[in-house]
Amino acid sequence: MNLPAQTPRPLILASTSRYRRDLLARLCLPFAVAAPGVDETPQPGEEPAALAMRLARAKARAVAAQCPGNVVIGSDQVAVLDGEPIGKPGDFDRALAQLQAMRGKAVAFHTAVAVDDGERVETADVVTRCTFRQVGDDALRAYLELEQPYDTAGSAKAEALGIALMERIESDDPTALIGLPLIALTRILAGFGLDPLDHLHPGHSTAPRAPHDA
Template sequence: MNNETPIKLILASSSIYRRELLSRLHIPFISISPNIDESTLQKESPEETALRLAISKAKHVSESNPGYTVIGSDQVCSCKGRHIGKSGSFDNAKKQLQLISGEKVLFISAISITNGIDTLSSVVITECKFRILNDATIDYYLQKEEPYDTAGSVKMEKLGITLVEHIKGDDPTSILGLPLIKLTDFLIKFNIISM
């Protein structure tokens, strides 16, 4: 990878998790919160929601930062056909974890990258099978992690991994909210990374 010249790259996110993931690529970047409405639209599939929001974040930040390449990302969790977003509270998180106990859950991570002219976007899906979780396990996990700012209330990079029986997917970073394999493909096409 060639990082000799400064790169004008923006991560359209306030997520510390996404910042940590992107920093693994050793590319200079800044983060700007996109400040968009992240509500789900009626009759929208989880894949459609994640993709629409990733594109909206990238384009929104790109419009006010010409000359930069902007990365937008969003993750939606889906179980039994239901959208599961960020819980925001202990009680909501407990309900989410009770819902996904013993179930297969899809974590849908979408990314979009734009330079204001060209845009590339993709959805990466990871399937997780959760263990059967009793209330004591759920309460302990929530008290330790307070995962109220993550889709499905599951922090896979921390104690959340103990709640899972197995994971199926093509990109181990996708479950964390920023699929670095697909993102690297896009960064190569935008000449941000040279291989």
Template sequence: MTQLVLASTSIFRQQLLEKLQLPFVCEAPDVDETPLENESAEALVCRLAQAKAAAVARHHQQALVIGSDQVAVLDGQIIGKPLNHQNAIQQLKNSSGRSITFLTGLCLHNSATGEQQTVCEPFRVHFRTLDDAQIERYLQAEQPYQCAGSFKSEGLGISLFEKLEGDDPNSLIGLPLIRLIKLLQRQGVDVP
């Protein structure tokens, strides 16, 4: 089998990819993630997923390299990781009673042929109306300061939602496995 490489050091993406029970290695991509002027959120995540996969593919002659990038969008604006408690409070207040769309760009790059397959997977999160005490209790419990949207859906963050809408719940965490399986199958890798 061709070597499988995840162009990421994200522990969350590694844990998701482990679900497929395929051997893989991880390598950090060295990619500038600055959005281009007037670049849409969808174009941004696709471009960065491709760039990450291509950057890592240069170090592997016979590999399938997985690149992924994700943004959260509220009212047409990209919201990033809060990085601290105060920013997380504000993000959750802004999201209360509303919906956020997560866009995950996914690229599978065949380093032997140079072929790239790229998709953008949307996933929508509908928040319950949250009061200040609920927001504070949640943030104290999980401290999701490195997570776009200020929550961990795989943990207590699920309590913040009214409903989730999308084809693959793994997309919300950062790696759409259902789409990835289809891309791998096109390259001759069967799962399971």
């Protein structure tokens, strides 16, 4: 007896980040995006890894609570230099200061992901260690003026010219540094019945929908 195939549950990315949206689209699963509206202020004495995980869980929970029956992905990334968190610079001067401080040093990027369906939550924290080259100020300024990575923690886009600032990258998942660890996420989604390879079929739509359409 052949049973009808189950329709996968709707998937929502609790983020309006274009980087995470583009990464998730690689998995060929249809999804919507929604802004989680979570306060990202660190708690007193909160460790960077704990901050990334708390925010990933909070983002997924916030959207899952509004959208029962959906599977929701939340993610957050915190960069750490000499034990201190590094945020998104926001402008040229802060970005230059970040890159100057990271020269010749290793920076740990904690990329946390949480998947919440309203009944259970599965999480992962993928750590990427980047060692930065000794690069002069003129080259750093030229890089920032060209790429303007002011919305990127650590002020360097490894998926673009920022890779030239790095001497070494160590990670189990090359997508984690960009903002969403797809290897860990694929494993987690499979546990929710959303293995990307199980849902491929002709005419499958992979295009994400507009923010707030969840």
